[in-house]
Amino acid sequence: MLGGASAAAYFTFEPQIKQVLGWAEPIDYTGSGTGRVVVTITNGQIGSDVAKTLASAGVTKTYTAFYKLLLKQDPQVQFHPGSYALKKQMSAKAALAALTDPKSKVSTQLVLPEGITVKGVIKRLADLSESTGISAAQLEVAAADYKSFGLPAEAPNLEGYLFPATYSIEPGQTAHAVLQTLVTTMFQHLDADGVAPADRHKVLTLAALTQKEGGSSADFFKVARVWDNRLAAGMPLQSDATVSYGSGGTTISTTDAQRADKSNPYNTYAHTGLPIGPISNPGDAAIKATLHPADGTWLFFVLVNGQTGETVFSTTLAEHNAAVKQWQAWLRAHPGFDG
Structure with a gap:
């Protein structure tokens, strides 16, 4: 009975026991990492949001490692929206240093999944407005002028003509220019598949x-x-x-x-x-x-x-x-x- 009770206690408190005895698996990587990965911070994200992003991207080993470091060093640190070139398997300390180093910032990355709607595209772009300087209002005005993008005459709006992919948004680009890039990319893919311009609307x-x-x-x-x-x-x-x-x-x-x-x-x-x-x-x-x-x-x-x-x-x-x-x-x- 004592043996059973001991086993039950061990399994119940296994994480705590391992930590006390030094057996727990480390929650953090060591060193500056390897390879390259781009992570994007959007408007209004706080430390916990960034910690989740880094862990899911494989930059840090765990959410906890980065978030604990923030609480210890500077819980009020401000993260600036934009995209940052980091590495895989970085220590939390190295990741924080890279995110606060202006040299790590690269062209803002916009990721659009298949099946996203125009409203969804505008929302994702608007979430990056502090980095790109392109507001939701500017995007909505540009999208409303859909005839200026070279769409087929029968198109009632921009829906269907924004190709889902990952894009780099350079500083100074306008809302219209960004949307035009998405439209042009869609046309390029249709052309590569042999779709005649007259058939674009039906196919899409x-x-x-x-x-x-x-x-x-x-x-x-x-x-x-x-x-x-x-x-x-x-x-x-x-x-x-x-x-x-x-x-x-x-x-x-x-x-x-x-x-x-x-x-x-x-x-x-x-x-x-x-x-x-x-x-x-x-x-x-x-x-x-x-x-x-x-x-x-x-x-x-x-x-x-x-x-x-x-x-x-x-x-x-x-x-x-x-x-x-x-x-x-x-x-x-x-x-x-x-x-």
Whole structure:
């Protein structure tokens, strides 16, 4: 019994015991690190935010190492927004010294994930305004003048035309210049894929839909085929993502009233054919899937697992209805899920 009690006590207080005996694994690296990694600090971030960023980027070994150092040395230290060239596996002390050294600052890095919307792009850029000098208001004004970016005549806004990638923003760039770089990069990728300028809007509208609805990128080619099959059959696309976008939402969840709203030009339940434009900014994978869809007769697909992204593709309505029940069962088992 005493042995069992001792074992239980050990496992309960194992971290504390190891620390007292000097057995605990170090929480900090030693030295100035190796290689190169760029980390970005956005407006208003404080020490705890920076500590998380450094640890997740592999600069410091743990969040605790850097945050404890801040509390010990200078809890009021001010971090200036921008991007900094650091190294992997730096000691917390070396990382702090580098972040407060003006020589470490490099061109501000803007990271845009696939499927981000124009609103999301503006938000990310606005979060870097203290570093770039470009405000949210300037970005909104520039984006509203969407016809000045060389878009196809049928484009209703900038949505879909901002290529998701990592960009370096140099000091002195204007809001329009930054957005133009994103548009130009999208055109370059479309050109490389052999998309004629006259087809850009259609391709991006379909690719953006696949990007938002497609779940796993491995399914993109099958999703793209579903759109083509439905369009060829004169069927409405019936995408909840387009309805949500046109209603001002960001998820793939919609109500009966929203799906019945004919005033929404993005409502692919109420209107056949494509929506009036893209609903997100697609990446290369979604664009390539649109141009080279898989072979198949599928007319339906539905997500059946919100965590893994597993999707079921069906040719008949009966098959699809069975899959929908599977999805509904998953939702009931995971209350609060918001796709």
